[in-house]
Amino acid sequence: MRALVATEEATIELAEVPEPVPTPDQAVVEVHHAGANFGELRHTGYFPAGTVMGFDAAGIVVRAASDGSGPPAGARVAGLGLGAWAERAVFATDSLAVVPDSVELAAAASLPTVGITALRTLRDSGPLAGRRVLITGASGGVGRLAVQLAHRAGAHVIASARRGEGLRELGADAVVGELSEAEVEPVDVVLEHLGGPALVAAWGLVLPGGVLHSIGWAGGEPANFPPYSTISLGPSRTLRTFGDATRPGADMAEVLALVADGRLIPQIGWQGPWTEIAEAARSLLTRRLLGKIVLDIAEN
Ligand SMILES: NC(=O)c1ccc[n+]([C@@H]2O[C@H](COP(=O)([O-])OP(=O)(O)OC[C@H]3O[C@@H](n4cnc5c(N)ncnc54)[C@H](OP(=O)(O)O)[C@@H]3O)[C@@H](O)[C@H]2O)c1
Incomplete structure:
Protein backbone atom coordinates (compact mmCIF):
# COMPACT_ATOMS: atom_id res chain seq x y z
CA MET A 1 0.00 0.00 0.00
CA PRO A 112 -8.94 14.09 16.69
CA THR A 113 -5.77 15.80 17.96
CA VAL A 114 -7.05 19.37 18.09
CA GLY A 115 -10.45 18.29 19.41
CA ILE A 116 -9.17 16.35 22.39
CA THR A 117 -6.59 19.07 23.11
CA ALA A 118 -9.22 21.83 23.29
CA LEU A 119 -11.72 19.62 25.14
CA ARG A 120 -9.29 18.24 27.74
CA THR A 121 -7.57 21.52 28.59
CA LEU A 122 -10.86 23.40 28.97
CA ARG A 123 -12.33 20.56 31.05
CA ASP A 124 -9.28 20.74 33.34
CA SER A 125 -9.79 24.47 33.88
CA GLY A 126 -12.70 24.24 36.32
CA PRO A 127 -16.07 25.90 35.73
CA LEU A 128 -15.90 28.32 32.80
CA ALA A 129 -19.20 30.17 33.05
CA GLY A 130 -18.57 33.85 33.61
CA ARG A 131 -14.78 33.41 33.68
CA ARG A 132 -12.29 35.05 31.38
CA VAL A 133 -10.48 32.67 29.01
CA LEU A 134 -7.55 33.82 26.86
CA ILE A 135 -6.58 31.71 23.84
CA THR A 136 -3.32 32.50 22.04
CA GLY A 137 -2.70 31.29 18.48
CA ALA A 138 -6.50 31.35 18.36
CA SER A 139 -6.60 31.36 14.55
CA GLY A 140 -5.12 27.85 14.44
CA GLY A 141 -6.46 24.33 14.59
CA VAL A 142 -6.74 24.02 18.39
CA GLY A 143 -7.65 27.67 18.86
CA ARG A 144 -10.62 27.73 16.49
CA LEU A 145 -12.22 24.79 18.34
CA ALA A 146 -11.29 26.10 21.81
CA VAL A 147 -12.90 29.48 21.09
CA GLN A 148 -16.17 27.71 20.27
CA LEU A 149 -16.08 25.34 23.24
CA ALA A 150 -15.18 28.06 25.76
CA HIS A 151 -17.92 30.32 24.39
CA ARG A 152 -20.51 27.54 24.63
CA ALA A 153 -19.43 26.92 28.25
CA GLY A 154 -20.30 30.52 29.06
CA ALA A 155 -16.81 31.99 29.28
CA HIS A 156 -15.79 35.49 28.21
CA VAL A 157 -13.38 34.55 25.42
CA ILE A 158 -10.39 36.66 24.41
CA ALA A 159 -8.78 35.39 21.21
CA SER A 160 -5.23 36.45 20.43
CA ALA A 161 -4.01 35.97 16.85
CA ARG A 162 -2.29 37.98 14.16
CA ARG A 163 -5.07 36.88 11.79
CA GLY A 164 -8.30 37.33 13.72
CA GLU A 165 -10.79 36.89 10.89
CA GLY A 166 -13.79 34.73 11.71
CA LEU A 167 -13.01 34.41 15.42
CA ARG A 168 -15.86 36.65 16.63
CA GLU A 169 -18.28 34.56 14.58
CA LEU A 170 -16.97 31.46 16.38
CA GLY A 171 -17.72 33.03 19.77
CA ALA A 172 -14.81 35.28 20.75
CA ASP A 173 -15.95 38.29 22.79
CA ALA A 174 -12.73 40.12 22.02
CA VAL A 175 -10.15 39.56 19.29
CA VAL A 176 -6.73 41.06 19.94
CA GLY A 177 -3.52 40.83 17.93
CA GLU A 178 -0.27 39.49 19.33
CA LEU A 179 -0.21 39.87 23.12
CA SER A 180 2.90 42.07 23.07
CA GLU A 181 0.86 44.71 21.23
CA ALA A 182 -2.48 44.22 23.00
CA GLU A 183 -4.07 45.53 26.16
CA VAL A 184 -5.78 42.63 27.91
CA GLU A 185 -7.32 42.65 31.40
CA PRO A 186 -6.34 39.75 33.71
CA VAL A 187 -7.83 36.34 33.00
CA ASP A 188 -8.77 33.14 34.83
CA VAL A 189 -7.69 30.63 32.18
CA VAL A 190 -5.16 30.65 29.35
CA LEU A 191 -4.77 28.16 26.51
CA GLU A 192 -1.28 29.06 25.33
CA HIS A 193 0.01 27.80 21.98
CA LEU A 194 2.98 29.99 21.07
CA GLY A 195 5.57 29.85 23.86
CA GLY A 196 8.28 32.53 24.07
CA PRO A 197 7.17 36.13 24.68
CA ALA A 198 3.49 35.18 24.34
CA LEU A 199 3.85 32.66 27.17
CA VAL A 200 5.54 35.25 29.39
CA ALA A 201 2.91 37.88 28.60
CA ALA A 202 0.02 35.45 29.09
CA TRP A 203 1.43 34.22 32.42
CA GLY A 204 1.52 37.82 33.59
CA LEU A 205 -2.23 38.06 33.01
CA VAL A 206 -3.26 35.01 35.06
CA LEU A 207 -5.34 35.93 38.13
CA PRO A 208 -4.73 34.34 41.56
CA GLY A 209 -6.31 30.88 41.45
CA GLY A 210 -6.10 30.85 37.66
CA VAL A 211 -4.47 28.36 35.31
CA LEU A 212 -2.34 28.56 32.17
CA HIS A 213 -2.17 25.46 29.97
CA SER A 214 1.08 25.45 28.01
CA ILE A 215 -0.08 23.51 24.96
CA GLY A 216 2.39 24.47 22.24
CA TRP A 217 5.41 26.51 21.30
CA ALA A 218 4.54 27.48 17.71
CA GLY A 219 6.62 30.65 17.84
CA GLY A 220 9.79 28.70 18.64
CA GLU A 221 11.33 31.55 20.63
CA PRO A 222 12.73 31.27 24.16
CA ALA A 223 10.70 32.57 27.10
CA ASN A 224 12.41 35.11 29.33
CA PHE A 225 10.43 35.45 32.56
CA PRO A 226 11.17 38.66 34.52
CA PRO A 227 12.48 38.12 38.06
CA TYR A 228 9.76 37.24 40.58
CA SER A 229 7.10 36.78 37.89
CA THR A 230 6.47 33.21 39.07
CA ILE A 231 5.92 34.32 42.66
CA SER A 232 2.74 35.88 43.97
CA LEU A 233 0.75 36.26 47.16
CA GLY A 234 -2.67 34.69 47.60
CA PRO A 235 -4.15 31.63 45.87
CA SER A 236 -1.69 29.86 43.60
CA ARG A 237 -1.56 30.44 39.89
CA THR A 238 -0.91 27.21 38.01
CA LEU A 239 1.13 26.58 34.87
CA ARG A 240 0.24 23.16 33.45
CA THR A 241 1.76 21.21 30.61
CA PHE A 242 -0.51 19.37 28.20
CA GLY A 243 0.32 16.25 26.25
CA ASP A 244 -2.06 13.55 27.38
CA ALA A 245 -3.51 11.93 24.28
CA THR A 246 -4.00 8.53 25.93
CA ARG A 247 -7.27 6.66 25.31
CA PRO A 248 -8.80 9.50 23.28
CA GLY A 249 -11.74 7.54 21.87
CA ALA A 250 -14.41 8.68 24.35
CA ASP A 251 -13.38 12.33 24.05
CA MET A 252 -13.27 12.09 20.26
CA ALA A 253 -16.82 10.71 20.40
CA GLU A 254 -17.83 13.71 22.53
CA VAL A 255 -16.30 16.13 20.03
CA LEU A 256 -18.01 14.35 17.12
CA ALA A 257 -21.37 14.47 18.95
CA LEU A 258 -20.97 18.24 19.36
CA VAL A 259 -20.33 18.52 15.61
CA ALA A 260 -23.34 16.33 14.81
CA ASP A 261 -25.53 18.63 16.98
CA GLY A 262 -24.22 21.74 15.25
CA ARG A 263 -22.64 22.95 18.50
CA LEU A 264 -19.09 22.77 17.13
CA ILE A 265 -18.06 23.67 13.59
N1 LIG B 1 0.68 19.41 23.70
C1 LIG B 1 -0.09 18.80 22.81
O1 LIG B 1 -0.49 17.64 22.97
C2 LIG B 1 -0.51 19.57 21.60
C3 LIG B 1 -1.67 19.23 20.90
C4 LIG B 1 -2.06 20.02 19.81
C5 LIG B 1 -1.27 21.09 19.45
N2 LIG B 1 -0.14 21.37 20.12
C6 LIG B 1 0.69 22.53 19.76
O2 LIG B 1 -0.10 23.71 19.90
C7 LIG B 1 0.33 24.68 18.94
C8 LIG B 1 -0.87 25.10 18.09
O3 LIG B 1 -1.34 23.96 17.37
P1 LIG B 1 -2.34 24.17 16.16
O4 LIG B 1 -2.65 22.84 15.62
O5 LIG B 1 -3.47 25.03 16.60
O6 LIG B 1 -1.42 24.99 15.15
P2 LIG B 1 -1.81 25.96 13.94
O7 LIG B 1 -3.09 25.52 13.34
O8 LIG B 1 -0.63 26.07 13.07
O9 LIG B 1 -2.09 27.35 14.66
C9 LIG B 1 -1.10 28.03 15.36
C10 LIG B 1 -1.36 29.53 15.29
O10 LIG B 1 -0.28 30.16 15.98
C11 LIG B 1 0.04 31.39 15.39
N3 LIG B 1 1.50 31.51 15.31
C12 LIG B 1 2.24 32.41 16.01
N4 LIG B 1 3.53 32.28 15.76
C13 LIG B 1 3.65 31.31 14.85
C14 LIG B 1 4.75 30.78 14.17
N5 LIG B 1 6.00 31.21 14.36
N6 LIG B 1 4.53 29.79 13.29
C15 LIG B 1 3.27 29.34 13.08
N7 LIG B 1 2.16 29.83 13.71
C16 LIG B 1 2.37 30.82 14.58
C17 LIG B 1 -0.67 31.45 14.05
O11 LIG B 1 -1.67 32.42 14.20
P3 LIG B 1 -1.55 33.92 13.59
O12 LIG B 1 -0.66 33.87 12.41
O13 LIG B 1 -2.97 34.27 13.24
O14 LIG B 1 -1.04 34.74 14.72
C18 LIG B 1 -1.32 30.08 13.88
O15 LIG B 1 -2.62 30.18 13.36
C19 LIG B 1 1.45 24.03 18.13
O16 LIG B 1 2.69 24.38 18.72
C20 LIG B 1 1.20 22.53 18.34
O17 LIG B 1 2.36 21.76 18.17
C21 LIG B 1 0.25 20.64 21.18
Missing part, protein backbone atom coordinates in the same frame (compact mmCIF):
# COMPACT_ATOMS: atom_id res chain seq x y z
CA ARG A 2 1.05 3.64 -0.20
CA ALA A 3 1.72 5.99 2.69
CA LEU A 4 3.34 9.33 3.48
CA VAL A 5 6.64 8.56 5.21
CA ALA A 6 9.42 10.57 6.85
CA THR A 7 12.67 10.75 4.85
CA GLU A 8 16.35 11.04 5.90
CA GLU A 9 16.15 14.73 4.90
CA ALA A 10 13.27 15.34 7.36
CA THR A 11 10.80 15.74 4.52
CA ILE A 12 7.69 13.69 3.79
CA GLU A 13 7.24 11.58 0.65
CA LEU A 14 4.74 9.13 -0.76
CA ALA A 15 6.18 5.60 -0.67
CA GLU A 16 5.22 1.96 -0.96
CA VAL A 17 5.13 0.38 2.53
CA PRO A 18 4.02 -2.97 4.00
CA GLU A 19 0.43 -3.35 5.17
CA PRO A 20 0.12 -2.52 8.91
CA VAL A 21 -0.26 -5.54 11.19
CA PRO A 22 -2.83 -5.07 13.96
CA THR A 23 -2.39 -6.25 17.54
CA PRO A 24 -5.47 -7.95 19.05
CA ASP A 25 -6.84 -4.65 20.38
CA GLN A 26 -6.41 -2.78 17.08
CA ALA A 27 -8.79 -2.37 14.15
CA VAL A 28 -7.66 -1.88 10.55
CA VAL A 29 -9.13 1.24 8.96
CA GLU A 30 -9.28 2.11 5.26
CA VAL A 31 -8.35 5.77 5.46
CA HIS A 32 -10.46 8.14 3.36
CA HIS A 33 -9.21 11.43 4.79
CA ALA A 34 -6.35 12.33 7.12
CA GLY A 35 -5.70 15.42 9.21
CA ALA A 36 -2.32 17.12 9.50
CA ASN A 37 -1.19 19.04 12.58
CA PHE A 38 1.37 21.77 13.20
CA GLY A 39 3.39 19.43 15.46
CA GLU A 40 4.15 16.66 12.98
CA LEU A 41 4.71 19.11 10.11
CA ARG A 42 7.12 21.32 12.08
CA HIS A 43 9.02 18.41 13.68
CA THR A 44 9.19 15.88 10.83
CA GLY A 45 12.89 15.30 11.65
CA TYR A 46 11.85 13.84 15.00
CA PHE A 47 10.53 10.73 13.22
CA PRO A 48 13.03 8.11 11.96
CA ALA A 49 13.22 7.79 8.15
CA GLY A 50 10.55 5.39 6.91
CA THR A 51 8.06 6.17 9.69
CA VAL A 52 4.50 6.27 8.36
CA MET A 53 3.50 9.76 9.43
CA GLY A 54 0.35 11.36 10.75
CA PHE A 55 -1.94 10.88 13.73
CA ASP A 56 -5.45 11.82 12.61
CA ALA A 57 -7.63 9.91 10.15
CA ALA A 58 -11.19 8.99 9.29
CA GLY A 59 -12.43 6.12 7.20
CA ILE A 60 -14.07 2.70 7.29
CA VAL A 61 -13.17 -0.24 9.52
CA VAL A 62 -12.11 -3.08 7.21
CA ARG A 63 -11.09 -5.49 9.98
CA ALA A 64 -12.44 -5.26 13.52
CA ALA A 65 -10.13 -5.87 16.49
CA SER A 66 -9.67 -9.60 17.08
CA ASP A 67 -10.25 -9.22 20.86
CA GLY A 68 -13.86 -8.24 20.12
CA SER A 69 -13.50 -4.63 21.29
CA GLY A 70 -14.42 -1.57 19.27
CA PRO A 71 -16.52 -0.94 16.18
CA PRO A 72 -17.32 -3.70 13.66
CA ALA A 73 -16.16 -3.91 10.05
CA GLY A 74 -18.01 -1.37 7.95
CA ALA A 75 -18.25 1.27 10.70
CA ARG A 76 -17.40 4.89 9.85
CA VAL A 77 -14.73 5.94 12.32
CA ALA A 78 -12.19 8.58 13.27
CA GLY A 79 -8.88 7.41 14.70
CA LEU A 80 -5.91 8.88 16.53
CA GLY A 81 -2.53 7.14 16.38
CA LEU A 82 0.81 7.28 14.57
CA GLY A 83 0.64 5.90 11.02
CA ALA A 84 -2.57 7.65 9.96
CA TRP A 85 -1.37 9.00 6.59
CA ALA A 86 -1.72 5.72 4.73
CA GLU A 87 -4.21 3.86 2.60
CA ARG A 88 -4.79 1.62 5.62
CA ALA A 89 -3.91 2.28 9.26
CA VAL A 90 -4.31 0.46 12.55
CA PHE A 91 -5.77 2.12 15.65
CA ALA A 92 -6.28 0.79 19.17
CA THR A 93 -10.01 0.52 19.74
CA ASP A 94 -9.81 3.01 22.65
CA SER A 95 -8.41 5.50 20.12
CA LEU A 96 -11.34 5.17 17.71
CA ALA A 97 -14.74 6.85 17.71
CA VAL A 98 -17.71 6.09 15.49
CA VAL A 99 -18.53 9.06 13.24
CA PRO A 100 -22.22 10.06 13.34
CA ASP A 101 -23.95 9.73 9.95
CA SER A 102 -24.46 13.49 9.68
CA VAL A 103 -20.71 14.21 10.00
CA GLU A 104 -18.58 14.02 6.85
CA LEU A 105 -15.47 11.84 7.11
CA ALA A 106 -13.33 14.78 5.94
CA ALA A 107 -14.61 16.88 8.85
CA ALA A 108 -14.05 13.98 11.24
CA ALA A 109 -10.43 13.66 10.07
CA SER A 110 -9.79 17.28 11.02
CA LEU A 111 -10.76 16.76 14.66
CA PRO A 266 -14.98 21.92 12.17
CA GLN A 267 -12.43 24.35 10.80
CA ILE A 268 -10.84 23.12 7.57
CA GLY A 269 -8.50 25.67 5.98
CA TRP A 270 -7.18 23.44 3.22
CA GLN A 271 -8.40 20.18 1.70
CA GLY A 272 -6.73 18.45 -1.21
CA PRO A 273 -4.91 15.35 -2.47
CA TRP A 274 -2.27 13.88 -0.14
CA THR A 275 0.31 14.30 -2.92
CA GLU A 276 0.16 18.05 -2.20
CA ILE A 277 1.08 17.82 1.45
CA ALA A 278 4.33 19.79 1.01
CA GLU A 279 2.49 22.86 -0.27
CA ALA A 280 -0.19 22.59 2.41
CA ALA A 281 2.49 22.27 5.12
CA ARG A 282 4.39 25.31 3.79
CA SER A 283 1.22 27.29 3.88
CA LEU A 284 0.44 26.28 7.49
CA LEU A 285 3.96 26.83 8.79
CA THR A 286 4.24 30.27 7.19
CA ARG A 287 0.96 31.38 8.76
CA ARG A 288 -0.98 31.68 5.51
CA LEU A 289 -3.44 28.87 6.20
CA LEU A 290 -6.22 29.21 8.80
CA GLY A 291 -7.52 26.08 10.49
CA LYS A 292 -6.83 22.48 9.60
CA ILE A 293 -5.26 20.61 6.71
CA VAL A 294 -7.29 17.64 5.45
CA LEU A 295 -5.63 15.23 3.04
CA ASP A 296 -7.75 13.17 0.64
CA ILE A 297 -6.29 9.67 0.38
CA ALA A 298 -6.31 8.93 -3.32
CA GLU A 299 -7.32 5.29 -3.62
CA ASN A 300 -10.02 5.38 -0.95
